[in-house]
Amino acid sequence: IPQGAITLVAGRPGQGKTTLQLNLLANMLKAYSDKSFYLFSYEEAKPWLSLKLIMLLAGRVLSPGFNLEAYLNYMREKRASQPDKEIEKAISLFEEWTGSGRLLISDKRLPAEDLASTIGYLAQRAEVGAVVIDYIQKISLRKPDEQRYVAVKRVSDLLLEQAVRTGLPIILGAQFARATGRS
Numbered sequence: 001i002p003q004g005a006i007t008l009v010a011g012r013p014g015q016g017k018t019t020l021q022l023n024l025l026a027n028m029l030k031a032y033s034d035k036s037f038y039l040f041s042y043e044e045a046k047p048w049l050s051l052k053l054i055m056l057l058a059g060r061v062l063s064p065g066f067n068l069e070a071y072l073n074y075m076r077e078k079r080a081s082q083p084d085k086e087i088e089k090a091i092s093l094f095e096e097w098t099g100s101g102r103l104l105i106s107d108k109r110l111p112a113e114d115l116a117s118t119i120g121y122l123a124q125r126a127e128v129g130a131v132v133i134d135y136i137q138k139i140s141l142r143k144p145d146e147q148r149y150v151a152v153k154r155v156s157d158l159l160l161e162q163a164v165r166t167g168l169p170i171i172l173g174a175q176f177a178r179a180t181g182r183s
Contacts, residue, residue, distance in 0.1 A: 001028075001130060004167040006160050010174040017173045018044065021132050022053050024171060028129050029097055035129030038122060039105045040115060042138035043173070046107040050094065051075070053105075057090035101126070111142045112155040116162045123166035133159070135173035
């Protein structure tokens with residue numbers, strides 16, 4: 001992942017863009033223990049992303065096809081009575097990262113201008129490893145453009161400018177259009 005640049009993770013809906021971004025984030029957190037990492041989600045709520053990251057860290061499939069629901073059930077009902085060693089280890093690591101400030105997950109939908117300013121502020125405050133944003137098409141501008149592609153270009157320009165200015169890698173999720181069924 002290059003410093004001072006934008007890396008785009010793109011695909012159609014449901015292809016695993018967020019999962020890939022969470023994997024990148026977890027691997028960077030493990031590899032760079034002296035750096036902080038930030039995930040800004042415009043797609044999913046913070047509790048869901050937190051749970052997905054814990055699932056990834058645990059590396060356990062509790063129920064094929066229904067793993068998210070199985071983890072929810074574990075967290076709500078089985079954790080106290082039937083603790084799972086790997087899941088508890090993952091929860092502990094997640095709590096260590098978030099408690100120490102090395103990992104911040106935000107689902108607050110900041111306008112692009114505020115997001116760029118926030119990234120600049122964070123870069124001054126801490127030793128930042130990377131910023132992950134999921135996903136670019138959902139980021140708004142304070143003053144929206146009439147055509148969405150123009151707005152997405154402006155958002156991209158603001159984030160690239162901040163990446164270059166701060167020297168940070170910014171990993172952007174992007175969704176391609178849904179398949180039309182035509183070949």
